[in-house]
Amino acid sequence: MSQALVTESELHAYVDGLVSETRRVEIEAYLAAHPHEAGRVAAYEAQNSALRALYDPVLEELVPSRLTATPRTTSWHLQRYAAGLVIALASGAAGWFLHGVGDEDAVPARALRAGGAFQQAASLAHQAAIAHVVYSPDARHPVEVGADQEAHLVTWLSKRLGTPVxxxxxxxxxxxxxxxxxxxxQSGPVAQFMYQDRGQQRLTLYVSTEQSHNKDTSFRFSEQGPVNVFYWIDGKFGYALSGTIDKATLANVAAAVYEQLDKPP
Structure with a gap:
């Protein structure tokens, strides 16, 4: 088959290891001749690796006792299946919002009793980490509107969110x-701003106006697999700064973000 006939679906199948050995060799020859496509495939592979690092640990978690109460014993295969269901639910942020909270961000009992506000904040961090993992590795289309159109970006996102951002x-x-x-x-649009340093390290700022509890919080830190997240709630706004840099550096950037957002433009 000609190199020119390599399709988008075949590139995804190649990344997932689902092509035949013969076709794999042909696709690799195609990528060698098309460096831009090779860069795109590398971004897909990086994204897959980050998603695996984010979600694979849940496969090793114990199944909650309430899921195993009816049968007195549960097979290993059933446990893996139940864990898989947890992953599926997590993609919609339905019930897994506390998974990524790191040991250094221990949950106080009064926060658990507070219910909705704390859960909403933790869900914010998890959703921000997912968005970071999905878009930050993209070499060609990491954003919809570039920084060269910043005025348009601000106007567009402010209109869609219904408030100035x-x-x-x-x-x-x-x-x-x-x-x-x-x-x-979860109930409307959110915004994501992306930043990059000279070493191609990327950070994303996730901005939500879905905080129905409107209870301000101080900075919280969460480890979501390979992604570190500092997040906080300010009125109806929820903010989450995500990146794979170390906690101290990310905290410094988060403080700068908070200081600017707390001031009028």
Whole structure:
């Protein structure tokens, strides 16, 4: 088959290891001759690796006793199946919002009793981490509107979210705005701004206006697989800064973000 006939679906199948050995060799020859396509495939592979690192640990978690109460014993295969269901639910943020909270961000008993507000904040961190993992590895289309159209980006996202939003300036910390995009939230649109330093390290700021409990929170830190997240709620706004950089560096950037968002434009 000609190299020119390599399709998009075949590239995805190649990344997932689902092509025949013969076709794999042909696709690799095609990628060698088309460096832009090879870069796109590398981004897909990086995204898959990040998603596996984010979700695979749940496969090793114990199945809750309530799921195994009817049969007195549960086979290993059934446990794996139940864990898989947990992953499926997590993609919709239905019931797995506490999974990624790190040991250094222990949950106080009073927060658990508070219910909705705490759960909403933890869900915010998890959704932000997923969005970071999905879009930050993309080499060609990491954002919908680039930083060269920042005025349009701000107007567009503010209109869609129904309130003024703007990207903080992080150039003094070495991170320049790449652009942003609109994402689906749990009950409406959310915004994502993406930044990058000279070493191609990317950070994303997730902005939500879905905080129905409107209970302000201080900074919280969460480890979501390979992604570190600092998140907080300010009135109806929920903010989450995500990246694979170390906690101390991310905290410094988060503080700069908070300081700018707390001031009028």
């Amino acid at each position: 703007r990207p903080p300036k992080l150039g003094k910390l070495g991170y320049d705005l790449i652009g942003g995009r609109l994402l689906p939230g």
